[in-house]
Amino acid sequence: MKNLSDIRPDETVIVIKVSGESSTMRRIMEMGITKGTAVTVKKIAPLGDPIEVTVRGYELTLRKSEASQVLVH
């Protein structure tokens, strides 16, 4: 098991669990990163953070600090 923040660009993973109870983590789930969803990491911003992912057919950006709370395999 890994975190979404460890995934390299162009790799596709499946979400196992979204942890944390902050409103930001809740927003991340509402934007479509939920259990069982396929997420592709598209790229990492030029300064190393945030990351861009493709989820449910659109592009979403989130920071590594939040991505690290998304368990994937």
Add this chain to the structure above:
Amino acid sequence: MKRTIALVGNPNSGKTSIFNELTGSTQYVGNWPGVTIEKKEGTLRKNKHIKLVDLPGVYSLSPYSPEEIVTRDYLVSKEVDLIVNIVDGTNLERNLYLTSQLMETGTPVIIALNMIDAVKRSGASIDSDKLSLLLGMPVIETSAVKGTGLENLVNTIADEHVTASKQFEYSPEVESALSGITALLPDAIAQHARRWHAIKLFERDQNVLIRMQLSDEVKNKIEHIIATTEASLDDTSEGIITNDRYFAISNIVSQCSIQAKIQGKLTSSDKIDKVVTNRWIAIPIFFVVMWGIYYIAIQGIGELTIGWMEWLFADFIGANIRLLLESAGTSAWLTNLVVEGLIGGVGSVLSFVPQMMILFFFLSLMEDSGYMARVAFIMDRVFRKFGLSGKSFIPMLIGTGCSVPAIMASRTIENLRDRRMTVMLVPFIPCGAKLPVFALLTASFFSGSAWVASSMYLIGIIMVIISGIVLKRTKAFAGESAPFVMELPSYHMPRIKQVAIHMWERSKMFIKKAGTIIALASVLIWIAQSIDWTFASADPSQSILASVGKILAPLFVPLGFGTWQATVAIITGLMAKETVVSTLQIVLGTNGADIIGLHDVFSPLSAYAFMIFILLAAPCIAAIGATYNEMKSKRWTFAAVLFQTSVAYIMALFVFQFGSLLIR
């Protein structure tokens, strides 16, 4: 009977275009009570008995941002007879998430499946009849850009037989928890709203919980139900229900849509993106783009149009009105008041309008094409260092033109704390109106050296950063750092109509301010500098304005510019920053283009301290007004102005005192 229809949809779903098409020119734009969120209303073009309300673009109905709270409260307020949910067909799953929450409210919903042309072009397809069947609500295919399907949409809206849609069935665990909670609800809650309240209580929604005023016994029972469900599914209640909603949606989407599967082939959006967010050249590209925009807007066309506008107001309108008034036998004093005070004052502000419109044109172009979102993506890392997010960068960028639209642009920031901080810090960025002040003093004291003006940008940016770090440590701004979860919309060719509307809406408000507050302030200041306390006409140095300046001047002695002339310039600068220049001209007297007494009032060091003070102190009235509009609180507005002025005072003091030591 008048019916009320609410338009709801995700940001970028084309909601505003559909609203404009449906209502034509019958719109009314106001604010939601108590918040700074725009409320747009209109009546249906073909049926004046149907009122349309355009709600803010939101991703969900959770109380995450002020926009979502407004939308949600309005939708459950019984005022709405029907919800028209604009769904972006190219992004079906995520858009249907909001739909699932709309269905829960118990209000009838119809779907406008928008951008259907783009769906077909991409090679995908959506069976809208099947979607309608599965969701249990009418689904109308539309394309706001092409204007198709709108008539069909209007007919469906006018049909009064649309009933509340069916509800998704969630997992057995959730359904049993919901029926347990529903049984505990007070009888006062209407039948159609019971499920919504049960779901909100299950999500532990504090807004709803407080409003319902349940007894402690009921609260404990509900909490027990939630905790049991959470334990059996090993997740938070919010997580459980979000998963369930998406599960139901994926199920429906897989039954009625065929995704375009083009493996390995890059769309043109991807190709553009590969270049502009490239690891190595993204930041250089961004600076080149910005430099280009400023070169064209401020240097190129800007210089030209400022000349024209000055000619228009001074030599054409001003001169002709003077002739007209003189031939009508108006007293010299009144003539001067109208020509120099009113037309001169308003003109000096309006002369920036063309330049600003060009700037806004480019900024709107960046926004509409999708590039602006990438800029926030690229710059987020820098901004989070001092507690803000990449989203704050956009207002700062607009602030280099004018703080007023920049402060308004802070609305895209969901988090209220970040929004407030951005509004407070944007005026530190040197706006277009401060440039003439820097130009005047740099030419006079530093032989026009370019580093002096550049240093103002640098000081402005540094003050934004330091203030961000310091404010983050205060109670009002403490807490987790600004979140950054943002959709990156696909690039597309900017629609000229959209860009033009955007540009005009931003400029309009600037012009409106010039015609109202600035006109009034110009007249008052002109009167104050032309009469003394006996109301007899007087030399500027004996005027009411001068005597006020003399009272306040000692405040600025430690800063090196404690003269009444400089003080008066600071006061009039509140009206509009460029009036600092015209005030110095009036009170010191001019010889051609030169201001005669400038060197009597300032030394090079105090001139520099003065520039810093002008840069950082309370912005102009228009910007303070915009601050109030966004903060919707006198206390916060006062705090912002006090903070800015204190920072300005401390910085100018520091520079002058340390500078004096060094020079000695």
